[in-house]
Structures are given as structure tokens and as C-alpha cells.
Amino acid sequence: MNLEQFGQRLRNLRKCQGFTQTELARLVPVSPELISIWERAYQHRGRQWKPDRPSTLRLIDIFADQLNPNEAQEWVSLLGYKLGQTELQQIFSDQPALASLVSGVLAASQTNLKRLHLTPTQQLFGVQNAQTELQHVLETTESPWIVTIHGIGGIGKTSLARATVHDLTADRFYDIAWASAKQEEFLPGRGLQPADQSSFDLDTLADVLLQQLATQVSLAYSTAEKIAILTDLLKKRPYLIVIDNLETVVDYETFLPLLNELAKPTKFLLTSRHNLQAYSNVFCLGLQELNQGDTLDLLRHEARVRGLTALAEAPESALVDIYQIVGGNPLALKLVIGQTGVLPLSQVLDNLKVARGKKTTDLYNYIYWQAWRTLKPVSRELLLLMPLAQGGTFAQLTSLSRHNLDALSQALEHLIALSLVEVSGDIDQPRYRIHRLTETFLLTEIAQWQPPP
Ligand SMILES: Nc1ncnc2c1ncn2[C@@H]1O[C@H](COP(=O)(O)OP(=O)(O)OP(=O)(O)O)[C@@H](O)[C@H]1O
Ligand SMILES: [Mg+2]
Known part of the structure; x- marks a missing residue:
């Protein structure tokens, strides 16, 4: 065994790759102190610290681009280990090494906005102040790093997030990723539709983000490995990560501490039906229903766009009737607008009052x-x-x-x-x-x- 020689080689490999001790520690993952101890072949009261076998394999995996199988075998022999044929094959297959994946992704400058199809197709009413506030907290390069929009279903959280992200200053973020955790969707024209995914957990989130931000990374890595790669990316450059409908993520409470670690300079924008004010380090914007004026504007605008002349030209009192019963929930308003095309307004409103009709019960559900x-x-x-x-x-x-x-x-x-x-x-x-x-x-x-x- 020659721990000193092992440590020197480790330091060289790390420096060649351009990693700090902390960055390497995150990829292994171990504490940064341990990397420092390994590099210095630190001893205390006769005790010598060396990487265990799994960590050693991981180090070779990380630096596989700088080593050939013989060099790797020689390097680990300094710790008293020997690599098996299968282990060597796994590490030195065609798969690029982790470290070069991370560096490669950082080198490829791109912005995801176009891929996200975030061009707003609709006019939003009554959210100008909220949008300005959100834009401000996202554009500042200081805290808050985690920003949430909360409110009841259909109130407009996703729409506001989309509009805000779309209007951000072009160079504010290096890239943007959008993950939707939604399990079902209510489309005013079609009722309740299942979304094409079942449960959304940490592994799904890691996959979705890597697919958008680092397409060259294989999703076959373990969850911990994928999070290590993401941590490396998100800590190096300011990304914006949107997680839509956080409340449907499995055990989302356990996510928040992790997001705190991934944040800065990266920012997170979360939408949730749950109010996250109880969590520290989170900026919360509560989205409330539209007031009467904005509701009436929305009703007239939508009626005109959809060619529903009777509703577009209806007296104000009829529109106020709608507001009295539905309030300013845009999703419910859209359902009502759509139904006035086929039913008399009084009947549409009665249906809501007695929860009648499939679309109404779907909406309530x-x-x-x-x-x-x-x-x-x-x-x-x-x-x-x-x-x-x-x-x-x-x-x-x-x-x-x-x-x-x-x-x-x-x-x-x-x-x-x-x-x-x-x-x-x-x-x-x-x-x-x-x-x-x-x-x-x-x-x-x-x-x-x-x-x-
Ligand atoms: N301010 C607004 N002005 C006009 N239409 C809006 C507004 N906000 C939302 N909408 C419309 O209302 C519908 C519901 O909005 P959205 O999907 O953003 O709600 P949400 O709060 O994200 O709901 P959920 O909790 O189910 O995810 C969408 O069809 C959207 O186009
Ligand atoms: Mg939504």
C-alpha cells in the first residue's frame, strides 16, 4: 500500500478535471474533508484513512476519461485493491466518464425556452402585480432562491408561472427546465383527463431535469448519482428550475431541504396547491381569485375569442350573476363560458349550484x-x-x-x-x-x- 502516492495521483486527476475538493466530494458522494484527507494521506495515532472499495470504484468512474484500465489497476493497487474484469468492463465501456459529462454539459451553452413551448397563447387578467413581483424576485441575483406560487386548483398558478418565465430578461438564466408533476388535468372542453404519468418522485424529477439540461447523461445512473450530477450543474451556473404542481410529488416535504442545497445561484420556481409559508427560505406568493372587474373582462374577452356572441353582448347584470356564483376562478369561468355555447346561462349556473352534469362534477372533483x-x-x-x-x-x-x-x-x-x-x-x-x-x-x-x- 502506498497512500501518499494514491493521494498525489488523486489530487492531479482532480485538478486536471478542474474540480474543487467540494465538487469532487459531491460526485462521490463523501464529505469534502475526506477528499482532503485522502489527498494528504492523513494519519492520526497510527490510523490511516483510505477510500473504501465502493468509493474507489466511484473515483475511477469519475476519472475514467483520464485513465486506461492498466493505469486504473495500478492506481487502486496503491490502496491494496484489485479490480475484477467485469468491474473494468463496466467502467471502461463506451459510456463517457461522469466528470466529462458534467464538464461537457457546462460547456454547451443553450437556452431551453424554445423547447419548453412557453409562448403564451392566452391573455391573462388580473395578474399584472403578481407577475411583476415574481419577475422581480426571480431576476434578483440575491435570495430568495426558492419561489412558490400557491393557490386553489384552477386559480392560474401554472399560467402565471408560464407568463413570468416567458417574460424574464433573456440572459438572466443560463438555461431553464420545466418539470410538471401533474397527475390529472381538467380541460374545460373535455372534463377530467388523466396526465400521462403515474407517481412523480425524486428519481422522476432527476430524469426530467437531466433530459432537459444534460441530454448526454444516461438515465441509468442511480438516483443519488443523478442528483450528484445535477448538483454539480446547478451549483456552477444559474439555472431556473420550474416544478409545476409540487403538491403531487411523492413526499414533497422531503424535497424542500434538497432544493435548498441545489439552489444558489440556481433558482427554483414552484407551483403548489399547498401553501408553503411554514417552510423557511421560501418566498411565497398566494394567488387569489380575480375581482369582479377582472372576471367580467375575462368573460367578455373569452366569449369574443370563442365567437359566443350572446355572452359577449350579454348585459353586465348577467355577467355579475356568473361572478356571484362562480367567483373569480379562471378555470371554473372557462367551464361556464364553454357551456353557455350549448345551454342557457341560467341552466349552467343552476348546474353548478346543484353539482349537476359530468363536467361540473369533474370540475368539483x-x-x-x-x-x-x-x-x-x-x-x-x-x-x-x-x-x-x-x-x-x-x-x-x-x-x-x-x-x-x-x-x-x-x-x-x-x-x-x-x-x-x-x-x-x-x-x-x-x-x-x-x-x-x-x-x-x-x-x-x-x-x-x-x-x-
Ligand atoms: N389570469 C388569468 N386570466 C385568464 N385566464 C386564466 C388566468 N389564469 C388562469 N387562466 C386559465 O384558467 C385555466 C386554469 O389555469 P391554470 O392551469 O394556470 O391553474 P392552476 O392554478 O395551475 O391549476 P392547478 O392547481 O390545477 O394546476 C387555464 O385554462 C388558464 O388558461
Ligand atoms: Mg397548474
Whole structure:
């Protein structure tokens, strides 16, 4: 064994590749101190530190472009190891070494915007302030590194994210990746449609990002290896990573610490139905329903674009009727607009009130079912009370309920986290309200609501 010679060679290989100790440590993965110890052949009280066999194989894998099989065999013999034929074949196959993959990806300057098809095809109403704020936090080269848009289903999180990313200053990010974790989609014209993927976990995320940012990297690597490669990329240059519908990612809470590690200079833009305010280092923008003015503008615009003259020319009072029942949820408004092409407006609105018709129940299922099934009985009861205390204070809510304060405040927190209840007012006197669509939904046929199978 000759640990000193091994360490010197390790240092040379690392420097030739242009890695710092920390960067190499991330690829192995081990702590940066250990790389330093190996390179210096550090000894303490007679104890010698050397890489174990798996880490040694990993080092050869990383530097395979700078070594031939004989040199690799010689190098590991300095640690007292011998490589088998299969191990050598696996490492020195046609697959490029990890290190050159990482360097190659960094060298290839490209921007993903065109591949993402992010050209907005629709006009958005009532989001100008939110978009300006988002653009500002994404364009600053300081924190926040993780930015989230949260709000109830159909409120416009994805649309706002798209529009914002599209309008970013061209050179702000080195490249952009977009990962959608969505399991199902509600299309106003077609109802509920399954998305073409089942569960979205860390490995899927790594694959999706590598497919967009580093096409030459094989997806056959283990999840830890893929994350190591991504870490290396995202730490070197400022990328923008969008994860759409984070709430449908398996165990997404466990993702956030990892995203924190991957961030800076890279930024993350997340959309989620869940409010992530409870997490530190996350900038949260809550998206609320459109006000009456913006709702009416959206209704008229959509009616004109779709050639629905009766609705486009309808008196303001008819449009206000829609707003009273549907509120300012763009997805629900689009459903209503589409249906006025085939049904009288009064019937469309009645259908929403009594949850009648496949598309209406699909819409309710899409927006509410996922959240409703996670609610405990006390949260369900509190939500059902909300229409009686719209804009009410906590004291007003408690006076309506038979539950104790602790149970109620926990239930309220849960409803807020799921974006079912919105908070307004000031810190001393917060006020709580639900969207109009939620109110319509709760006041009608919820008891007979048939959840999806
Ligand atoms: N501000 C807006 N003005 C006009 N139309 C909008 C606006 N926001 C969203 N829409 C339309 O409403 C529909 C739903 O929007 P979007 O998919 O962005 O909602 P979401 O909040 O991402 O929903 P989900 O939680 O289901 O992902 C889309 O068809 C979109 O075109
Ligand atoms: Mg969305």
C-alpha cells in the first residue's frame, strides 16, 4: 500500500478535471474533508484513512476519461485493491466518464425556452402585480432562491408561472427546465383527463431535469448519482428550475431541504396547491381569485375569442350573476363560458349550484377532492361553517363551532395550508374567507357529492 502516492495521483486527476475538493466530494458522494484527507494521506495515532472499495470504484468512474484500465489497476493497487474484469468492463465501456459529462454539459451553452413551448397563447387578467413581483424576485441575483406560487386548483398558478418565465430578461438564466408533476388535468372542453404519468418522485424529477439540461447523461445512473450530477450543474451556473404542481410529488416535504442545497445561484420556481409559508427560505406568493372587474373582462374577452356572441353582448347584470356564483376562478369561468355555447346561462349556473352534469362534477372533483379527503372531521366541519362567516374573525368562527380553540386553530391552519381558506386583514385581526366557487360548492350538494372512484 502506498497512500501518499494514491493521494498525489488523486489530487492531479482532480485538478486536471478542474474540480474543487467540494465538487469532487459531491460526485462521490463523501464529505469534502475526506477528499482532503485522502489527498494528504492523513494519519492520526497510527490510523490511516483510505477510500473504501465502493468509493474507489466511484473515483475511477469519475476519472475514467483520464485513465486506461492498466493505469486504473495500478492506481487502486496503491490502496491494496484489485479490480475484477467485469468491474473494468463496466467502467471502461463506451459510456463517457461522469466528470466529462458534467464538464461537457457546462460547456454547451443553450437556452431551453424554445423547447419548453412557453409562448403564451392566452391573455391573462388580473395578474399584472403578481407577475411583476415574481419577475422581480426571480431576476434578483440575491435570495430568495426558492419561489412558490400557491393557490386553489384552477386559480392560474401554472399560467402565471408560464407568463413570468416567458417574460424574464433573456440572459438572466443560463438555461431553464420545466418539470410538471401533474397527475390529472381538467380541460374545460373535455372534463377530467388523466396526465400521462403515474407517481412523480425524486428519481422522476432527476430524469426530467437531466433530459432537459444534460441530454448526454444516461438515465441509468442511480438516483443519488443523478442528483450528484445535477448538483454539480446547478451549483456552477444559474439555472431556473420550474416544478409545476409540487403538491403531487411523492413526499414533497422531503424535497424542500434538497432544493435548498441545489439552489444558489440556481433558482427554483414552484407551483403548489399547498401553501408553503411554514417552510423557511421560501418566498411565497398566494394567488387569489380575480375581482369582479377582472372576471367580467375575462368573460367578455373569452366569449369574443370563442365567437359566443350572446355572452359577449350579454348585459353586465348577467355577467355579475356568473361572478356571484362562480367567483373569480379562471378555470371554473372557462367551464361556464364553454357551456353557455350549448345551454342557457341560467341552466349552467343552476348546474353548478346543484353539482349537476359530468363536467361540473369533474370540475368539483378536480378542484376539491384531493384536498377534501385529507381533511379531518373537525376541518370538514369548519369548512362547512365558512359560508356563514365569510370574512369573519377567529372569534366569530369559534362562536359558530362546538369545538375547542386548539382543535379549531389546528383545523384552520390545515385549511389555509391547503389553500381552501384565505387570510386577509392585519396580524392583530386576521379575517378568513373562502372562494366563491368553494362557497357555491359547500352550500349545495356536497352531502351527495360522489367523489371519484
Ligand atoms: N389570469 C388569468 N386570466 C385568464 N385566464 C386564466 C388566468 N389564469 C388562469 N387562466 C386559465 O384558467 C385555466 C386554469 O389555469 P391554470 O392551469 O394556470 O391553474 P392552476 O392554478 O395551475 O391549476 P392547478 O392547481 O390545477 O394546476 C387555464 O385554462 C388558464 O388558461
Ligand atoms: Mg397548474
